[in-house]
Amino acid sequence: MATTTAAPERALALHEARKKSMAPDVCPGPCNRTWRNDPQAVPPRYGTPTWCASCAALTGHCLREIPEMIAACHLEALHRTTPALERVSGTGSPTAPGETARSIAQDVIRGLLEIEDDTRGLRRLTPVDRAKAMREGTALSRAIQLLDTHLDWILQHHPATGDPAGPGQSVLAWHRQLVRYLRRDRHIEKYQAPCPRCDLIALVRYDGEDYIECLSCGTLLSRTEYAERARNCAQGAPERGA
Ligand SMILES: [Zn+2]
Ligand SMILES: [Zn+2]
Numbered sequence: 001m002a003t004t005t006a007a008p009e010r011a012l013a014l015h016e017a018r019k020k021s022m023a024p025d026v027c028p029g030p031c032n033r034t035w036r037n038d039p040q041a042v043p044p045r046y047g048t049p050t051w052c053a054s055c056a057a058l059t060g061h062c063l064r065e066i067p068e069m070i071a072a073c074h075l076e077a078l079h080r081t082t083p084a085l086e087r088v089s090g091t092g093s094p095t096a097p098g099e100t101a102r103s104i105a106q107d108v109i110r111g112l113l114e115i116e117d118d119t120r121g122l123r124r125l126t127p128v129d130r131a132k133a134m135r136e137g138t139a140l141s142r143a144i145q146l147l148d149t150h151l152d153w154i155l156q157h158h159p160a161t162g163d164p165a166g167p168g169q170s171v172l173a174w175h176r177q178l179v180r181y182l183r184r185d186r187h188i189e190k191y192q193a194p195c196p197r198c199d200l201i202a203l204v205r206y207d208g209e210d211y212i213e214c215l216s217c218g219t220l221l222s223r224t225e226y227a228e229r230a231r232n233c234a235q236g237a238p239e240r241g242a
Helices: 008-020 030-037 053-078 083-088 099-122 136-149 151-157 167-181 223-234
Strands: 188-190 203-206 212-214
Touching (some): 030 053, 053 099, 053 151, 099 136, 099 151, 151 167, 212 223
Antiparallel strands (some): 188 203, 203 212
16 A cells, blocks of 8 residues: 555546556456466456456455454453464464454554545545544544445555555455454354353364364363263263362
């Protein structure tokens, strides 16, 4: 997002002139992932005029999901960070509990506000006074609303829309990052026996993990421990080993 306020009108005029002289672009969205990896394998899909309708719809959907995922990150930062979540950070160095969640949320919000300011500048909308104190949630909602309203223009006509780090690509990348961090991309297997520590039916196992985890209190069980727990519950044995 280099195009901010430096001569935005000139950049926009140049971009419009270039577009008029050209055929529709190959859609820069995820529909052409296979084509980008191997242009011989499949024909590219074209945009209308830049992004195709399905990638544009997907981007809108992802954009509107971001506030809820940011809230989930904040909850994660406030309460606990499970060992599995902290491993995803991949920094190699130990992080304070919740630090990863907080920094992901802040990076995404900062990026969205940048696109908002950029769009306001290019479309000659009233700029936001960033010096004025504003709650983070208010700023985020305002940015999402603005981006959603102008999404068609952003995807089809923003000077940087075709760039790998353009606004649409960034929204999709942030969404992917949040999905991965919150582990929403993984199949979850639910277990019927209640957690031995908090007694809630909240035991799950994520794809690729060996242990069974309580979503409520974070207790980890091996499969053998769970099997024993399930057997005890089925037999109506005392649940806390009392
Ligand atoms: Zn597409
Ligand atoms: Zn529990």
